[in-house]
Amino acid sequence: xxxxxKVLQPYLLATPQTLIFLMFLVFPILMIFVVSxxxxxGYAMTPAFTFENYVNIFSSQVSLATYLNTFKYVxxxxxxxxxxxxxxxxxxxxxxxxxxxxxxxxxxxxxxxWTSNIIRMISWIPLLGREGLxxxxxxxxxxxxxxxxxxxxxxxxxxxxxxxxxxFFMIAxxxxxxxxxxxxxxxxxxxxGASGFEVLKEIILPLxxxxxxxxSIFVVTLTMGEYVxxxxxxxxxxxxxxxxxxxxxxxxxYPLAAANAVILLLFTLxxxxxxxxxxxxxKEL
Amino acid sequence: MPKFTRRRLLxxxxxxxxxxxxxxxxxxxxPAPGPEVNTxxxxxxxxxxxxxxxxxxxxxxxxxxxxxxxxxxxxxLSTEENNQIAITQPGQYDMFDGEYxxxxxxxxxxxxxxxxxxxxxxxxxxASFFTTGDFNGLPxxxxxxxxxxxxxxxxxxxxSEFSATPxxxxxxxxxxxxxxxxxxxxxxxxxxxxSWADLFDPAFNGKTSILDIPSxxxxxxxxxxxxxxxMTFGDKGNMTREEIDxxxxxxxxxxREGQFRAFWKTFDESVNxxxxxxxxxxxxxxxxxxxxxxxxxxCVYAPLKEGYRAxxxxxxxxxxxxxxxxxxxxxxxxxxxxxxxxxxxxxxxxYSAVPENAKKFMSAEEWDFWxxxxxxxxxxxxxxxxxxxxxxxxxxxxxxxERMGNVVVWNSTMDEQVYLVQKWNEFIAA
Amino acid sequence: xxxxxxxxxxxLFVLFLYGPMLAIFTLSLQGPDGALTFPVRxxxxxxxxxxxxxxxxxxxxESFQRSLWLGLAVVAIAIIVSVMASMAFRARFKxxxxxxxxxxxxxxxxxxxxxxxxxxxxxxxDIQTNWFSSGLGAHLTWTVPFAFLIMLGVFNRFNPYYExxxxxxxxxxxxxxxxxxxxxxxxxxxxxxLLGFTLSxxxxxxxxxxxxxxxxxPLEIFGMTTNVTSPALYALGTLTTLxxxxxxxxxxxxxxxxxxx
Numbered sequence: 024x025x026x027x028x029k030v031l032q033p034y035l036l037a038t039p040q041t042l043i044f045l046m047f048l049v050f051p052i053l054m055i056f057v058v059s060x061x062x063x064x065g066y067a068m069t070p071a072f073t074f075e076n077y078v079n080i081f082s083s084q085v086s087l088a089t090y091l092n093t094f095k096y097v098x099x100x101x102x103x104x105x106x107x108x109x110x111x112x113x114x115x116x117x118x119x120x121x122x123x124x125x126x127x128x129x130x131x132x133x134x135x136x137w138t139s140n141i142i143r144m145i146s147w148i149p150l151l152g153r154e155g156l157x158x159x160x161x162x163x164x165x166x167x168x169x170x171x172x173x174x175x176x177x178x179x180x181x182x183x184x185x186x187x188x189x190x191f192f193m194i195a196x197x198x199x200x201x202x203x204x205x206x207x208x209x210x211x212x213x214x215x216g217a218s219g220f221e222v223l224k225e226i227i228l229p230l231x232x233x234x235x236x237x238x239s240i241f242v243v244t245l246t247m248g249e250y251v252x253x254x255x256x257x258x259x260x261x262x263x264x265x266x267x268x269x270x271x272x273x274x275x276x277y278p279l280a281a282a283n284a285v286i287l288l289l290f291t292l293x294x295x296x297x298x299x300x301x302x303x304x305x306k307e308l
Numbered sequence: 309m310p311k312f313t314r315r316r317l318l319x320x321x322x323x324x325x326x327x328x329x330x331x332x333x334x335x336x337x338x339p340a341p342g343p344e345v346n347t348x349x350x351x352x353x354x355x356x357x358x359x360x361x362x363x364x365x366x367x368x369x370x371x372x373x374x375x376x377x378x379x380x381x382x383x384x385l386s387t388e389e390n391n392q393i394a395i396t397q398p399g400q401y402d403m404f405d406g407e408y409x410x411x412x413x414x415x416x417x418x419x420x421x422x423x424x425x426x427x428x429x430x431x432x433x434x435a436s437f438f439t440t441g442d443f444n445g446l447p448x449x450x451x452x453x454x455x456x457x458x459x460x461x462x463x464x465x466x467x468s469e470f471s472a473t474p475x476x477x478x479x480x481x482x483x484x485x486x487x488x489x490x491x492x493x494x495x496x497x498x499x500x501x502x503s504w505a506d507l508f509d510p511a512f513n514g515k516t517s518i519l520d521i522p523s524x525x526x527x528x529x530x531x532x533x534x535x536x537x538x539m540t541f542g543d544k545g546n547m548t549r550e551e552i553d554x555x556x557x558x559x560x561x562x563x564r565e566g567q568f569r570a571f572w573k574t575f576d577e578s579v580n581x582x583x584x585x586x587x588x589x590x591x592x593x594x595x596x597x598x599x600x601x602x603x604x605x606x607c608v609y610a611p612l613k614e615g616y617r618a619x620x621x622x623x624x625x626x627x628x629x630x631x632x633x634x635x636x637x638x639x640x641x642x643x644x645x646x647x648x649x650x651x652x653x654x655x656x657x658x659y660s661a662v663p664e665n666a667k668k669f670m671s672a673e674e675w676d677f678w679x680x681x682x683x684x685x686x687x688x689x690x691x692x693x694x695x696x697x698x699x700x701x702x703x704x705x706x707x708x709x710e711r712m713g714n715v716v717v718w719n720s721t722m723d724e725q726v727y728l729v730q731k732w733n734e735f736i737a738a
Numbered sequence: 739x740x741x742x743x744x745x746x747x748x749x750l751f752v753l754f755l756y757g758p759m760l761a762i763f764t765l766s767l768q769g770p771d772g773a774l775t776f777p778v779r780x781x782x783x784x785x786x787x788x789x790x791x792x793x794x795x796x797x798x799x800e801s802f803q804r805s806l807w808l809g810l811a812v813v814a815i816a817i818i819v820s821v822m823a824s825m826a827f828r829a830r831f832k833x834x835x836x837x838x839x840x841x842x843x844x845x846x847x848x849x850x851x852x853x854x855x856x857x858x859x860x861x862x863x864d865i866q867t868n869w870f871s872s873g874l875g876a877h878l879t880w881t882v883p884f885a886f887l888i889m890l891g892v893f894n895r896f897n898p899y900y901e902x903x904x905x906x907x908x909x910x911x912x913x914x915x916x917x918x919x920x921x922x923x924x925x926x927x928x929x930x931x932l933l934g935f936t937l938s939x940x941x942x943x944x945x946x947x948x949x950x951x952x953x954x955x956p957l958e959i960f961g962m963t964t965n966v967t968s969p970a971l972y973a974l975g976t977l978t979t980l981x982x983x984x985x986x987x988x989x990x991x992x993x994x995x996x997x998x999x
Contacts, residue, residue, distance in 0.1 A: 033827075033829045262736070366794065
C-alpha cells in the first residue's frame, strides 16, 4: 500500500500543473493549428482543409517584408539588451564591493519593471514628441533648427521602447550568472599574470554565457510576438508579425491570423532550440 | 414645459403615463402604447451595452439609470473590437451600439434580433435619410457606400435579408451620426484647406494622418485620390479588385514618400496627435475637433468642396434578449431618442437621430449654433463644462442640412471586403 | 578608469530607465489646466484625485479590483501547483522531462498565440470568455513556469536531511511538509508571490482577447490611452507605480524578516 503510494505520488503531484498546460497551452495551440486550415469570409470561419491561408502568406511580398522587419527588431533589441546587460551586471557584480549597496542598486534596476508596461510606453511620448522635452532641449541648444521627427513614431522609438521594457529580462539572468562566478578563479588568473581583458574573455564571458542564453530566450520570445509597443511607439505605421496577427484578428480573419501564428511559433521554436544548444537550463536553476 | 423624467413618468401610473406619452410622442398612425413594462421586474434588469467611446460615457449611463430605474453596464471599445465582439461573442452584450457599415457582417451572424419599429415611439421623427432615404433632394440621397437606408430594414422579423424598401423590422435604431471631413490646425497650416486632395499636399509631408479602419479609411483615401486626380472609381462604395489594387498602390507610394506621420484607430488618438502637434492635417471625427478645441488649441473642421464622408451609428438588440430584458431594451432605446442624450452628444458636435427631440433639451442658442449653423450668441460649453467656442463663432460647414445634405459617401462594407482588408493591411504594414 | 566609465554607464542606464517615468510623474502633478505635453502649466494634485472620480469613459477603480483579485488568484494557484510539481521532480518519474519542456515552452510561446488560441478555443466550444476563467488560464501559462523554475532551483539546493530527521522522529508526510519544508521554502514563496503578482497584474498581450466582458487594469489603461486625453492617465501611472513600489517594499521586508529566522 505504502509502496504504491510512493510510486504514484510524483504523478499525482505533477498532475495539476500538467492539466493547466494541457488546457491553456497545448489544446489552444492545437486549435490554432486546426483553424489555420479553415476558410473564412467577412464574419465567420468554416471548418475546412485548405492551404490557402499559408499560400496567401508565402506569396505576399508584404508578409515577407513584415517577417524581415520583425527579425530586424528582434536582432536590434537583443543586441542592445546584451550591450546594456553586460556592463551593468559587471558593474554590479564586480565593481560594487558592499553587498547591501549591490542589492539596493539591483533593486533600482528592477523597480520600473514592476510598473505597468503600457504606462511606461506612453511615458515616452511627452519626451520624444515633436513638441517633447528632447526636441525642446535640442532646439534651445541650437543643435537643430527643426524638431527631430524620427524620435517618435519610428523604428527608433519602437526599438527604444522594447529595450526599455525588456532589458530587465536580460540583466537578471546575466547578473545571476556573474554573481555565481567563483571569485578565487579571477584572483588565480590575475596571479598568473592575466590582463583584465583576458580575464573578461577567458573567464567571465564564458561563465556568463548561460545567463546570456536564458536572457536571450526571454528577449527573443517577448519581442517576436510583440504588437503593443509596435503600435504605440510606431504610430500605427510600422509592421511586425505580432501586429499583423492582431490586425487580422481585429478584422475577423482568424484563420489567416492562425496561419501566421503557426509560422511565428515555428520561427520562435527554431530560435529557442538554437539557444538551448548553448545552455542546459536544468543545470542553471 | 414641465421637467419630468421618464422614470417619474413610469411611476406616475398607467393612465397619466399613457396620456403624457401620447401627448409627447404619439403620432396618428403610431399611437404610443402605455408603459406596458412592469416597473418591478424591469428594475432587476441589467443591460450590458457595448459601443465605441462616443456614447459609452458614464454621465449618460448615470442619467439613464436614474430615469429608467434599471442598471446599465457600459463597455467602451474601438470600432474594430466592437464589431468583433458583436459578431463573435454574442453572449457578452445585450445591446450593441454599432455603425451601419458593420451590418453586412453582423446581420448574417444572427446575433441581433429585428427591432419592431412600431414599439419605437419616436421612430417617425427620425431623420429621413435613415428611414426613407430621402433628404430634400440633396446629394446625400445618392451617396455611395453602405448608406444606412440600404441596411436599415429586414424583409421580415426572422429574416437576415436586407429590404430595399421600409418594413416594420429594423436592424438598428439610429442614434448618432455625423458628416466627417479633414481637420487641421490653422496655426500650423498656412492655407485654407478646401479639398480632400490637400491631404496629399507635399507641403504637409510627414504631418498628416489617416485612420486605420479599413471600411472608413478606404473611403477617405478614395475621396483624396479622386480629388487629387490620381484615379477614378466606378463606385467608391463598392470597389472592384482592380480599383482596390490601384488605390493601395497609390497609398503605399505616399507612405513611402513619408506623407503620413501616424495612423489612428480611435477618435482620441486623433485628438492626441493633433493637440500634441504631431499631425497638422488629418481625417478626423467631429467631436475630436471639439476635444482639441476644448484644450484651447485652434482646430478647423474643413468644409470640402467634394463633400463629406458620413457615418451612422445605431442601437441593435441581441438575439438573446427576451421578457423583461427585452422590454428594458425598448425602454432604453426610447430614452436614447427622447432628447436628453441627443442634446448631450449634440453639445460635442454629433447629430441626434431625432433632432426635434434633442432641441427640447438644448438652449435656443445651442440649437442655433450646432444645428442651424448660426453664429454662437453665447459661449458654447461642452457637457463636461469646457468652453468650446466663444460667442460669435460659426460651426464649420454650416447648418445640419448643409452638412448632412452634402454627404457623398458613407463608411462602407464592400462585396470585396475580405480582399480590401487584406490589401489595407498591406498598406498599413508596407 | 574603467570603473569610472562603468559607473557613468550605469548612471546613464538608470536615467534611461527612470527618465520617462519622471516625465509622467511631473506631468501628473498638475493643476486642472494641465495637458498631456510639456510645459507644465501649474502644480497641483488635481489629476491624482481625478483617478478616483468617475471617468468620462470606463473606470480605473473597478478594473483595478479585478486585476487585484485575478493577481491574487493567479499567485495562489501558481504557488500550490508549482510546489506540488517541483516536489514531484525530486523523485524520478516517467514523463518528467516532457513536463519540464512543456513548462519551458509555455514561457517561450509568444503571448499572442496564447491569447488567440484560448480565444478561438472558447469561441469554437461556445463558452464565454471571462477574466476569471479564460483570463486566469492565460495568466497561469505565464506565471506557473516562473514559479515552477524557481521552485526547482530551491529544491535543488534543499537539504533532504531535515525531512529525513523529521520522519525519523515519527512525523507524517503532511506534518513534515508543514513543519519542516514549508518554513524553509517560505521566503522563496514570497518571492514567487511578488513576481507572479506583478507578471499577472501587468499582463496585457495574453489577456487581450480572453478577458471577456470586463477589462483588467492593463486593458483598461490601454483603452484609456485611446479614450482619455487628460493627465489623469499619467496620474494613474504615478499611482500604480507607487502601488507597485509599496508591494515590493512590503514583500521585500517580509522576505528579509523570514529569511533571518
